Amino acid sequence: MNAISIDTDRCDGCKACVKACFVNVLRWDEAGRRPVVAHAEDCVHCNLCEINCRRECITVTPDFSHLRWSAL
Amino acid sequence: MAELDSLGEVISADVLVVGGGIAGLAAAITVKEKDPGLEVLVVEKATSGWAGKADRGGGILAFLTPADKPEDFVRFHVHHIGCFLEDQELLSEYAHTCNGVLDHLDAWGVKVAREKNGRWKYVKLPGLDVPWGLAGVDLDMCRRLRRHAARLGVRFLDKVALVDLLRHGDRVAGAIGFGVEDGACRLVRARATILASGSQNYRVMPMWSCGRGDGIAAAYRAGAQMRNAEFGSFVNMVHAASREVVFGAEDHMYNAKGERVSEKYRPGLQPDICAMAAVGWYREHLEGNGPVRVKSEENLLQIGSEILFSTDLVWERPAAIAFWSRLWEKAGAAESGSVASMPEVVPGFIGEQSPVRVDHDMATSLPGLYAVGDVSYSGSAWTGAVPSPPGRIRGTGLMNAVWSARKGALSAAGYAAEAGELPRVDRAHAAALKEGIFAPARREGAGVTALEVVREVQGAMTPVRYSNWKSEARMREALGMVLEAKGKLHALKAADPHDLARCNEARSMALCAEMFYRASLERKESRGWFVREDFPERDDANWLKWIVIREKDGEMAVSTEDIPLEGYPIKP
Ligand SMILES: Cc1cc2nc3c(=O)[nH]c(=O)nc-3n(C[C@H](O)[C@H](O)[C@H](O)COP(=O)(O)OP(=O)(O)OC[C@H]3O[C@@H](n4cnc5c(N)ncnc54)[C@H](O)[C@@H]3O)c2cc1C
Ligand code: SF4
Ligand code: SF4
Numbered sequence: 001m002n003a004i005s006i007d008t009d010r011c012d013g014c015k016a017c018v019k020a021c022f023v024n025v026l027r028w029d030e031a032g033r034r035p036v037v038a039h040a041e042d043c044v045h046c047n048l049c050e051i052n053c054r055r056e057c058i059t060v061t062p063d064f065s066h067l068r069w070s071a072l
Numbered sequence: 073m074a075e076l077d078s079l080g081e082v083i084s085a086d087v088l089v090v091g092g093g094i095a096g097l098a099a100a101i102t103v104k105e106k107d108p109g110l111e112v113l114v115v116e117k118a119t120s121g122w123a124g125k126a127d128r129g130g131g132i133l134a135f136l137t138p139a140d141k142p143e144d145f146v147r148f149h150v151h152h153i154g155c156f157l158e159d160q161e162l163l164s165e166y167a168h169t170c171n172g173v174l175d176h177l178d179a180w181g182v183k184v185a186r187e188k189n190g191r192w193k194y195v196k197l198p199g200l201d202v203p204w205g206l207a208g209v210d211l212d213m214c215r216r217l218r219r220h221a222a223r224l225g226v227r228f229l230d231k232v233a234l235v236d237l238l239r240h241g242d243r244v245a246g247a248i249g250f251g252v253e254d255g256a257c258r259l260v261r262a263r264a265t266i267l268a269s270g271s272q273n274y275r276v277m278p279m280w281s282c283g284r285g286d287g288i289a290a291a292y293r294a295g296a297q298m299r300n301a302e303f304g305s306f307v308n309m310v311h312a313a314s315r316e317v318v319f320g321a322e323d324h325m326y327n328a329k330g331e332r333v334s335e336k337y338r339p340g341l342q343p344d345i346c347a348m349a350a351v352g353w354y355r356e357h358l359e360g361n362g363p364v365r366v367k368s369e370e371n372l373l374q375i376g377s378e379i380l381f382s383t384d385l386v387w388e389r390p391a392a393i394a395f396w397s398r399l400w401e402k403a404g405a406a407e408s409g410s411v412a413s414m415p416e417v418v419p420g421f422i423g424e425q426s427p428v429r430v431d432h433d434m435a436t437s438l439p440g441l442y443a444v445g446d447v448s449y450s451g452s453a454w455t456g457a458v459p460s461p462p463g464r465i466r467g468t469g470l471m472n473a474v475w476s477a478r479k480g481a482l483s484a485a486g487y488a489a490e491a492g493e494l495p496r497v498d499r500a501h502a503a504a505l506k507e508g509i510f511a512p513a514r515r516e517g518a519g520v521t522a523l524e525v526v527r528e529v530q531g532a533m534t535p536v537r538y539s540n541w542k543s544e545a546r547m548r549e550a551l552g553m554v555l556e557a558k559g560k561l562h563a564l565k566a567a568d569p570h571d572l573a574r575c576n577e578a579r580s581m582a583l584c585a586e587m588f589y590r591a592s593l594e595r596k597e598s599r600g601w602f603v604r605e606d607f608p609e610r611d612d613a614n615w616l617k618w619i620v621i622r623e624k625d626g627e628m629a630v631s632t633e634d635i636p637l638e639g640y641p642i643k644p
Binding site (some may be wrong): 005018019020021022023024027038039041042044045046047050051060062065067069070071072 | 117118119121122123124128155231251253278279282313315316335350353354381394395398399403406418419420421429481523531532534535536537570574
């Protein structure tokens, strides 16, 4: 499973990362005013959350070993 | 219609667009341009402007350069790509009008690269004499389109998945679904509905992950016709370690004995990857000659694609460079244990099933329902016997998305303007759909997870011996696996609204896989992308036909239709 870490201290709550995710891995926590990683199992390391965080507080670490479908 | 409210929030629009990727956005903009008085609502499962595949792809647009003639494009296409299964009238219209897509994108604020003299900047594929060229667009196109659409007054509803179509008799009257975060039921009533929800890609390859076939399944369940479902088995050759696409790998494959095998399986002029690349990979393994590797130094396309994608040497595209360099940097770390000069490749199954049948106005077989972009690409039939996108011409996915969206939106706008009252929606009908959609959320006790079903469907689709090197016996085996997965759908159990979306996607995947194998079993020949071991030849005497699928009395009814070649300019 890919690992997504968010430095919530650096985060300014702009929400860009939550919008950027095309498979709804990230979710907005209204109470804490911060993004949360809700469904890391669905992350496909497009990196758009990481690239579009202007505060550079997201790191996506892909786990390529989970991509092991059988082609034979 | 007060009673509908008891099922969930009811929202109304003149034109409903399902899916806020590039096709949905282009359709919404076009409706507003044509008739600013129409209320347009885009409903997107993620966040429109960021969602969809367009900004996670190559950003390459295949268009006809000043040196390319539409007639040459059509002739080349019919002979070398779609193999006479095209609707030649629509193909010809595409060839004559697709370049307009670049002007529209430009007018809507999207950055397509230009030369200093103002002309579109383009390249030709190295070593290939084909009647098209490639232009570059930056990978922030959807964000720009959303901004433009909002300025025109298009409304957006994000984080809502629309799962089924509401009907009034045969006529489509909107759609029903739920919030993927709040789980609340939403009903959208509309005069015209445009499906722009993408293709079926079975959640195998990462960047294609949002293509889960919801719109295909919704249209099928509502009774719409499907066409060309048997071509949905697209594969790219990918790096064995990272599973990232190795562009051009198919032309430089070597087996473990050091023999070059590409030409053995891909003789003659090959404008792009074909199914035989994966079949060749499979047969080399079967004969004990695996693994298959690619000689990087020979692969001009790979070197070229790095130049095209992740540098500004050809096109100035900051968003694309950020995307590709970050992706390849991380993939490179995973690939570091492999031999860089000769990396091992495997087939990366993508699918790209796009069978919703549409006519020349992008109207489906159901009144009030239009389908544009990837959801109806094969179903429109202009691309013939290939999975589309990319239909063996990389760079037609985005072009078709915008081209078909404009056509469909103009038709839908006209229909909505003349449709009179909002069509009535019967409460019992909507309640029955809601019941089906929410069933996994209400299930108590033990159940099956969506991912279990998805894995089983993937197991029937990804092996080359099932979906690309086809035979009656192997396809029956794969279909059996799909039906077994289908048999578990009634026991799906959702942990939360996000998981409820996955459950409904699992339904779509099982349906699309069944459709793929039922259509494939019917076609007893090989043609274009479609390869059968037991019927290796193209059979023009019997198979200049489209295979059409629709639901009849709860069953998948498969029929064939002669291609009207007598009226087409190019004959076999
Ligand atoms: C890695 C990669 C590289 C590519 N490279 C190129 C290229 O260089 N050139 C090219 O022309 N094409 C390329 N393509 C193909 C191109 O991206 C697609 O053809 C195009 O984006 C299709 O647009 P679409 O809007 O029809 O579908 P999508 O982009 O799939 O958008 C469909 C949208 O509908 C939403 N949706 C789905 N179901 C529902 C539902 N139930 N309710 C609400 N919303 C829903 C999805 O979340 C998604 O946002 C590439 C694709 C990939 C993945
Ligand atoms: S890398 Fe992509 S898929 Fe993963 S959480 Fe970020 S935006 Fe979502
Ligand atoms: S993009 Fe960065 S700064 Fe903005 S909410 Fe996300 S983590 Fe915080």
